[in-house]
Structures are given as C-alpha cells and as structure tokens.
Amino acid sequence: MEYHSNESCLFVELETDGKFGVQFLSPFRQERVKQIRSIPGRQYDPIEKKWRFPANDAAVETFCQVFRNAPVEILTPEIFNSFPLFKKLRSRSDWESIRRLREHIKRKGYCGTTEKTYLGHAYRFLDFLEVPLQKVFPNHVQAYVLAMMKEDKSHIYISQAISALRFWLCEAEARKGFQRAWVHPKREKKLPTVLTTAEVIRLLDSVRNIKHRTILTLIYSSGLRVGEAVKLKRQDIDPVRKTLHIRQGKGKKDRYTVLSSKAYQLLESYLNRTNVEQFLFPSGKDTTRPIQVRSIQYVFDRAKREAGISKPVTVHTLRHSFATHLLEEGTDLRYIQELLGHASSKTTEIYTHVSIKDVRRIKSPFDRMVESTGNEDI
Incomplete structure (x- = not known):
C-alpha cells in the first residue's frame, strides 16, 4: 500500500467497560465503516459518535487484519500487554x-x-x-x-x-547519533554452486515449452541476470555482431554480452511461432508487460526436478555456470568481468575458486599409492 497524507486515522482506547473504543479522524471515509462492520461484536455509539468492539482475541484479530494498512493511534498503551497483535499496526507518523x-x-x-x-x-x-x-x-x-x-x-x-x-x-529521516549502529556481521565465505555442462544440457532439454526453454538458454549462454533476461526486446539482439545489449542492468548500467549462435537459432525458432510486439518474452496475461521473474524461477525449479539435479541451485546458478565454464575454457577474467557487468574485478575473481580446471590436473596421493602397490581392491 502507498500511504497518502490525507488518509483518515483511527484512534483506539480501552474504555472503562472493558471494550475498545474507536474514533475516526477526518477526512471521513465510508470504506472505514464497511471495514469496522466486519468486526464481530462491534456496536456504534451514536451519542459519542464512536464504534466499540469487545476485548477478545477474535475481535482484535479481525480489527488488526482489516486495518493493517491504515494509520492507527493506540491511546491506551497497556493494551499491548494483553493483545500484542496491536503492535503490528502502524501509527500516522x-x-x-x-x-x-x-x-x-x-x-x-x-x-x-x-x-x-x-x-x-x-x-x-x-x-x-x-x-x-x-x-x-x-x-x-x-x-x-x-x-x-x-x-x-x-x-x-x-x-x-x-x-x-x-x-x-x-x-x-536525517536522524543523528547512529554512526556506530551499523556494524555488519563478518562476511561469509561461500562459493556459488555451479552446474556441469552436462547438467546444463540435461536441464535445458527437460524444458518443453519453447518460450521458457529460450529464455533459460539465453540466461546461461549470455550470463544474464534473470531480471535482465525478462526485459529483453527485439532491438537488443544483434545477430550480425553476435551481441546482446543489456540496457540499464544492475546499477543502471548498459553493457554488451555475447550472443550464442545456437541460442540465436532457438530464439529465431521461438520468434517465428510467436507474435512479439515489444518484449521478447511477454507476460501471458498482458503482452505489453514482460514475463514475471517469479514465473521463470518456477520454470527453472520444475526443470531441475525433471532433470534429476539435486544440487541447491537457482536460476542465477546458470549465470555462475556461464562464468565458470568460460574461465575453465581459458577466457581472460577481464573479459568475463565485462560480460557479467561487474563493477569490480574482485567480484569476478570468485569464479577462480569455483573453477576446477587446474584441480583436475592434480593427481591425488591416494591414486599414486594404489598404483604403486598394485592393489586395486583398496
């Protein structure tokens, strides 16, 4: 909800008879009356021009639910002790x-x-x-x-x-005196999970819908963020230069990234079957808007299950996999940084810890031990 300064405010107090009294501060809104009439046991006092409702869990729960997006002033702070649910309501300030x-x-x-x-x-x-x-x-x-x-x-x-x-x-709010309040916890040193090339192929092959398959293929083959992929338009595709133009990505920055020839063939096939006006991947309900990010996340989760992938991965893992596979193939880290749109090379350097290019060249001492003894049954 977006709050407006002319929003009518409610004042709540605990009265001597044990009931809650509610008064409205002008401007009066008929909608508020409809809302308060949904509270069980409510009554209107025409003399004092206020509403009353019983101090019980059912009435309080309904009141807090229907007025969760309204400015509410609690005039009797003691009621928080008996009914802490009132703390979920927000004052005008x-x-x-x-x-x-x-x-x-x-x-x-x-x-x-x-x-x-x-x-x-x-x-x-x-x-x-x-x-x-x-x-x-x-x-x-x-x-x-x-x-x-x-x-x-x-x-x-x-x-x-x-x-x-x-x-x-x-x-x-321009508050003073908070200089020492912003202590960040120690940064966790976690490495991103990466799919193997075989797992990527298996995952993409499990997606039968050509629209969904195309968008996931572009995310992997061009190293896109899912939010960038859903906003792609026709004019962002340059098959001659084999580039994708990412407009106003993270940090409101434009960049170019690679356009895979195979991915473009799939995109052409998709476009030949689809009437695309503005966004390459429009919403099913409103073609003037892009497909929702959540929809792509759902498609990915379903594809992961059907592909039998048990790793803890998300759509963003495709971007991690793109960068890692490029690094393992010998692409310079500076180029990968540009393709991903990272402001700092330190962000891209995390993939040097994920890559297994050099690790695979190292032979475990256990293998050498078995080979030297000739005992293959160990």
Missing part, C-alpha cells in the same frame, strides 16, 4: 516516515527492486520494535541485528537490512 523513505528512494533513482527490498526491511523493523519509531536509538538497531542472527539469517540478508535501515534513518 510511521506511515509518514515510510512515505518519506519511498520518496527518497525515487529521488535517488533506485530501481523498483531496491524500493521493494528497502520497504520490506523497513516494515519488518517496525514490526520488531517495542517503541515508536521516533524513539528508536542505536541499541534498537543492534537488537534487531542480533535477532536476525539468532534466526540464522544469511550475511547478505542482514547486510542488506542494515543498509536499508541506515538509508532510511540517516538519509530519509
């Missing part, structure tokens, strides 16, 4: 802060994925807090980070959350 965060993201020119990610972390932080956002201090941020670590969240997830909160509190 919370929504105003979220609105400022969204606007600051747009002013910075960040992409829609970053906006969704940062807002998601902001909402989760609000859900975690036991105090209003205006009363947040560095210790609350540190407690949130510790909570994520206890939940065994990945280093990438936690670092992403820290970056989002720092952007929100320090930039969008």
